[in-house]
Amino acid sequence: MREIEKKTKKLNNIIDALSLHEDPSSIAMLEEIGTNSSIDVVREMTSRALVRKNMEDSLKVVISNKGKGINDLSTVVAMSTINELLSLENKDMAMKILSDTVEGEVEDDVKDNARSVKALMALS
Numbered sequence: 001m002r003e004i005e006k007k008t009k010k011l012n013n014i015i016d017a018l019s020l021h022e023d024p025s026s027i028a029m030l031e032e033i034g035t036n037s038s039i040d041v042v043r044e045m046t047s048r049a050l051v052r053k054n055m056e057d058s059l060k061v062v063i064s065n066k067g068k069g070i071n072d073l074s075t076v077v078a079m080s081t082i083n084e085l086l087s088l089e090n091k092d093m094a095m096k097i098l099s100d101t102v103e104g105e106v107e108d109d110v111k112d113n114a115r116s117v118k119a120l121m122a123l124s
Helices: 002-020 025-034 040-053 056-064 075-086 092-103 108-123
Strands: none
Touching (some): 002 025, 025 040, 040 056, 040 075, 056 075, 056 108, 092 108
16 A cells, blocks of 8 residues: 555656746646556546646647546546636636636537536636
């Protein structure tokens, strides 16, 4: 058990470092490695990191993509992402991406999730 905790802490440090990195390629790296992981904890940490970046490209990953962020099949990942969105100090970019997703040409379930999260954010 101790070994798993060490690996999780190291992974969390790597994800945090990428989330602080200002190079746009850090978003691609987080998306490719983190949001596509088969491990829920990795997807959860990655989605939260992408939200904390609070940039258009990072928010699109967790809001507009089927199977990622708020659209993840794991309720833990989806709710963690939603909670991170709700805790943003500046919600302007997230609200823009949510609106764009609701009005865009994405699958209905992605639109429905975006619409629900947008309503929650408007109330927070």
